[in-house]
Amino acid sequence: MPPLLRTLLSRLVASVLVLAGVSVLMFLIARVIPGDPARIALGPNATPAQVDALRHERHLDAPLPVQYWEYVRELGHGDFGTSLYSNRPVRTDLEQYLPASLELIAVAALLMVLLGLPAGVLSARFRGSAPDVAVRAAALLAIATPAFVWGVMLQLLFAYVLRLFPIEGQLGANLTPPQAVTGFLVIDATLAGDWRVLLDALRHLVLPALALAMAGIGQTARLTRASMVEVYGTPFIEMARAYGFQERRIANRYAFRPALVPVLTVLGLDIAALLGNAFLVETVFGWPGVSRYGVEVILHKDLDAIMGTVLVISAGFLIANLAVDLLVAWVNPRIRLAGERA
Amino acid sequence: MTPGRGARVWRALRRNPAGMIGLVLVAVIVLAAIFADVIAPFPDHAGAVGDFAAMNAPPAAPYLLGTDTIGRDMLTRILFAYRLSLEMAVVVLAITVPIGVGIGLLAGYLGPVTSYALMRLTDVFLSIPPLVLAMSIMGFLEPSALHGMMAVSAMWWPWYARLSYNLARAEKQEGYVLAAETVGAGVPHILLREILPNCIPAIFTKMTIDVGFVILIAASLSFLGLGAQAPTPDLGSMVADGAKYMPDSWWLTLFPALAILLIVAAFNLLGDGLREALDAER
Numbered sequence: 001m002p003p004l005l006r007t008l009l010s011r012l013v014a015s016v017l018v019l020a021g022v023s024v025l026m027f028l029i030a031r032v033i034p035g036d037p038a039r040i041a042l043g044p045n046a047t048p049a050q051v052d053a054l055r056h057e058r059h060l061d062a063p064l065p066v067q068y069w070e071y072v073r074e075l076g077h078g079d080f081g082t083s084l085y086s087n088r089p090v091r092t093d094l095e096q097y098l099p100a101s102l103e104l105i106a107v108a109a110l111l112m113v114l115l116g117l118p119a120g121v122l123s124a125r126f127r128g129s130a131p132d133v134a135v136r137a138a139a140l141l142a143i144a145t146p147a148f149v150w151g152v153m154l155q156l157l158f159a160y161v162l163r164l165f166p167i168e169g170q171l172g173a174n175l176t177p178p179q180a181v182t183g184f185l186v187i188d189a190t191l192a193g194d195w196r197v198l199l200d201a202l203r204h205l206v207l208p209a210l211a212l213a214m215a216g217i218g219q220t221a222r223l224t225r226a227s228m229v230e231v232y233g234t235p236f237i238e239m240a241r242a243y244g245f246q247e248r249r250i251a252n253r254y255a256f257r258p259a260l261v262p263v264l265t266v267l268g269l270d271i272a273a274l275l276g277n278a279f280l281v282e283t284v285f286g287w288p289g290v291s292r293y294g295v296e297v298i299l300h301k302d303l304d305a306i307m308g309t310v311l312v313i314s315a316g317f318l319i320a321n322l323a324v325d326l327l328v329a330w331v332n333p334r335i336r337l338a339g340e341r342a
Numbered sequence: 343m344t345p346g347r348g349a350r351v352w353r354a355l356r357r358n359p360a361g362m363i364g365l366v367l368v369a370v371i372v373l374a375a376i377f378a379d380v381i382a383p384f385p386d387h388a389g390a391v392g393d394f395a396a397m398n399a400p401p402a403a404p405y406l407l408g409t410d411t412i413g414r415d416m417l418t419r420i421l422f423a424y425r426l427s428l429e430m431a432v433v434v435l436a437i438t439v440p441i442g443v444g445i446g447l448l449a450g451y452l453g454p455v456t457s458y459a460l461m462r463l464t465d466v467f468l469s470i471p472p473l474v475l476a477m478s479i480m481g482f483l484e485p486s487a488l489h490g491m492m493a494v495s496a497m498w499w500p501w502y503a504r505l506s507y508n509l510a511r512a513e514k515q516e517g518y519v520l521a522a523e524t525v526g527a528g529v530p531h532i533l534l535r536e537i538l539p540n541c542i543p544a545i546f547t548k549m550t551i552d553v554g555f556v557i558l559i560a561a562s563l564s565f566l567g568l569g570a571q572a573p574t575p576d577l578g579s580m581v582a583d584g585a586k587y588m589p590d591s592w593w594l595t596l597f598p599a600l601a602i603l604l605i606v607a608a609f610n611l612l613g614d615g616l617r618e619a620l621d622a623e624r
Contacts, residue, residue, distance in 0.1 A: 014462070021466035029479055144606035146558050148565045148578075149599040152585050156596075160589040276473030280562055284585070294474070295566055298481035306481050314470050321469075 004329060011325055015318040022314045023075075026307050027068050058303075071307075080311075081304030085297050090308040093293060098312070099183035100170055101282070101289030105274050107209040112216035112270060117263070119217070120224020124259075125251040127229060135221055142218030147277035151211040151284030158207055165207050168286035172200050208285040212277055216270045223266060227259040257331075264328045268321040275313050354619035361615015367608035375424040387414035388422040390573035401593050408593035410583075416593060419575040420601045426576055427605065430491050431556040435549055437495045442502025443545060447533045449503065450510025461507060467500040473562055480568040487570035490563050494556060505548060509541040543620045551613030554606035561602050577602050 038055040039046070055061050058081075059070045074081065080090035123135035159167040170185060171177055177185060178192035186205075189198035231237060232255055240250050275291075282292040290309060297305035355361050379385050383404060387393075392412035401408040407416035449460035467475065476493040483489040513519060514537070522536050557577075563569040564578030572579070577598045584594030 014465070017462060018465045018469045021462065022470055025466055025470075026478060030482060140607055140610060141603070144554065144558070144610055145599075145603045146562050146565070146578075146606075148562060149581060149602060152581060152588070152595055153599065156589055156592065272468075272471040276471035277562075279473055279477060280565060283566060294477070298477055299567065301481060306478055310470060310474060310478050313474055317471055318469055 004326075007329065008322075008326065011322055015322060019311070019315055019318060023072065023307075023311060024068065026310050027071065030303055030307065031064060031067070075311075080308035083297065083302055083305040085300040085302040085305060090305050093305065094290060094308055094312055095183070097288060097290040097293045100185065100287060101278055101291055103184050103186055104205065104208055104212060104282070104287060104289060105271075105278060107205050108212040108216065108274055109271065111209060111213040112220055112274075115213070116217040116220025117224055119221040120263075121228060121251055121256060123221065123225040124228030124232065124255070125247065127225070132225075135225070139218035139221045142214045143222070145214065146280070147211055147215060148280035148284055150214045151208070151281050154207045154211050155284065166200075166204050168284075170201065170204050170288055171197065172204075175200055208281050208287055211284070212274060212281045215273055215277065219266075219270055219273075220263065223263045224259060227262045228255050231255045231259045260331060261328060264324060264331060267327075268317075268324045271320045271324070272317055275317055351616070351619045354622045355615050358615045358618055360611050361619065364608050364611025364613070364615055367604065368612050371424055371605055371608060372428065374421055375428050378418075378421040378425050382415075382418040382421045384415040384418045387418045388575055398587075398591055400591075407597045408591075410580075410594055411587065411591075416597055419580065420577070420598060423575040423577045423580065423598070424601065424605065426487060426570060426574065427557045427560065428553075430487065430494070430560050431553045433491050434494050434498055434556045434560075435552060437491075438498040439502050439545065439549060442499035443506045443538070443541070445499070446503040446506030446508075447510045447537060447541075450507040451514055451529070451533055451537065457507075460503070464500045464503045464507075467497065468504070470497075472497045473559060476559065476563060477566070477568060480563060485568050485571055487564075487574060487576070490560055490569040493563065493568075494559055497559075498552070498556065501552075502545065502548070506541055506545065509544055510537050513537045513540055547613055547617045547620060550616055551610055554609030554613075557609075558602065558606050 038051045038058065038060055042051055042054060052061075059067050062070070071081075078091060080094065082088070083090045083093055086093050119135050119139070123132045123139075126132050155167060158164045166172065175197050178188045178194050178197055181188050181191055185201045186198065189195075189201055228251075237250060237255055240254050245254075278289065278291040279295055281287065282289045283295055286292070290312065294306070294309040294313075296302075297309060355365070374381060378388075382388070383406075384393075392410070392414040394413050396405065396409050397413040398411055399405050399409040399413070401416075405415050405417070407420065409415055410419070445460055445464065449457045449464075470478075475497040476490075479493040479496055480489060483493070510533075519532060519536055522532050527536070560569060561576075561578035561581070564576045565582045567579070567582070569578055570576040580598035581595055581602070584591065584596075584598065587594050
């Protein structure tokens with residue numbers, strides 16, 4: 001078997017194991033923490049008979065392993081259970097809210113790379129001088145500020161005071177969303193050729209995506225800088241200088257490429273931060289995504305919906321990490337493909 | 343760590359301006375939080391009771407950072423919120439560091455089966471984005487500062503497990519460990535007396551930076567209404583409450599937000615300074 005394929009397979013197996021672990025963990029958290037889920041779900045006004053009925057319906061009166069097996073069996077049929085908050089199948093809810101979140105996270109990830117990488121390169125190339133100090137200070141500021149503070153501040157400045165961007169939501173109230181083909185507003189608007197909607201959707205995306213990306217931009221800039229500085233210390237850069245190549249060419253071509261590998265490797269962790277921070281940013285900007293749904297169902301102690309949301313988010317994280325691993329292998333052919341990497 | 347080494351690290355840290363700024367800021371914030379009762383201008387305002395005569399006052403003497411919607415001094419509340427934040431960070435790290443380091447050392451030193459099992463367990467926790475895990479735990483608990491600490495602890499130990507796993511795996515090959523094994527030292531002795539002391543600088547550096555990040559995550563939870571409840575002064579819920587009165591009463595949001603930024607940045611600068619000092623010393 002080619003090593004790349006073997007790596008992919010072993011990562012895939014590990015991911016499935018981890019996802020199963022996540023489901024067990026969440027299941028245990030939901031069941032072990034004191035409090036009767038059926039009682040919590042129905043609220044204090046429900047009669048004992050109603051509580052018993054729900055408990056029976058959800059197999060909550062069965063032993064834990066049986067309960068878990070029932071849950072997984074239904075999951076196998078694509079059934080995530082019913083949300084007690086929206087009164088709909090959890091799967092329907094997730095399908096409705098997921099595209100908006102993915103759109104937001106994708107744009108944030110793009111900003112993270114497009115702004116973070118050049119800032120890091122700049123900082124490393126001019127290390128010790130003014131641009132370097134500025135980038136490092138900005139990166140610290142970006143990382144040390146929680147996503148919800150970025151959200152509130154960007155909203156205050158660019159939406160309330162300067163009125164450059166809309167305050168919240170995904171689309172202005174005066175516009176009708178295009179027919180849902182993919183569920184992704186930007187893509188659907190493009191497919192429908194509705195440029196007014198597309199433009200408005202993009203304008204709505206700017207502030208939340210920026211608020212979400214800030215920590216990642218700072219992190220990426222820092223890592224790129226550290227990684228580039230390390231590469232600058234190697235003999236082949238010295239040689240490039242000796243040949244009289246321009247500093248700019250050395251930075252952008254010779255130092256950047258090897259420096260990219262460690263940056264990509266930790267990109268997976270940055271994605272975790274994006275997924276987590278999406279909860280805050282979607283709440284601040286009233287973004288109709290799966291994270292805001294997650295906050296709602298958590299506040300309503302909606303068991304099946306919490307499970308479903310966390311499983312989907314964790315699966316998304318694992319897939320993103322798998323993609324990052326492949327990207328790293330592709331960028332750096334020397335990477336140890338087999339063997340353990342903690 | 344020998345005393346001579348401590349002195350060398352201190353000398354290296356003193357030459358690092360960013361690290362020294364961090365150290366001074368951390369010292370000022372910690373002292374202000376400890377002595378909040380003494381230095382806060384209106385210590386009574388830490389509770390539920392305000393002064394309706396001075397509702398919603400913009401920043402001006404005697405309310406340097408303004409007052410909130412029921413007339414409580416913002417500066418006082420931020421100082422007391424710092425106290426709660428620091429308490430949370432200390433509790434969370436006191437719970438998670440021993441657990442995480444213990445698991446990491448075991449996984450790093452023991453055989454491949456234990457190691458695989460423990461590290462996959464760690465992966466399970468790491469594959470739920472940090473805030474999501476804490477939030478879902480909070481989903482089943484009543485929101486309070488104590489439960490917030492528990493939820494944050496549940497997501498924090500894996501980072502220390504991973505860090506000490508990597509450290510222990512590297513140290514395992516070193517001569518001094520082989521020597522201890524040869525003379526028949528037991529596993530607890532090797533882990534705690536031989537390997538652990540060499541991991542402490544890295545763990546300590548991470549802890550310094552993490553004080554800030556625990557505070558950041560705790561503030562995020564309480565921003566969503568899943569942390570400390572009113573009337574406890576808390577940075578995250580102060581930002582959330584203030585956001586309702588934007589942009590007119592901007593001070594309600596801006597100052598608690600800056601307070602979070604300041605404390606997280608301070609611990610970050612100090613931690614980075616310490617790491618550079620330790621690297622330089624080595």
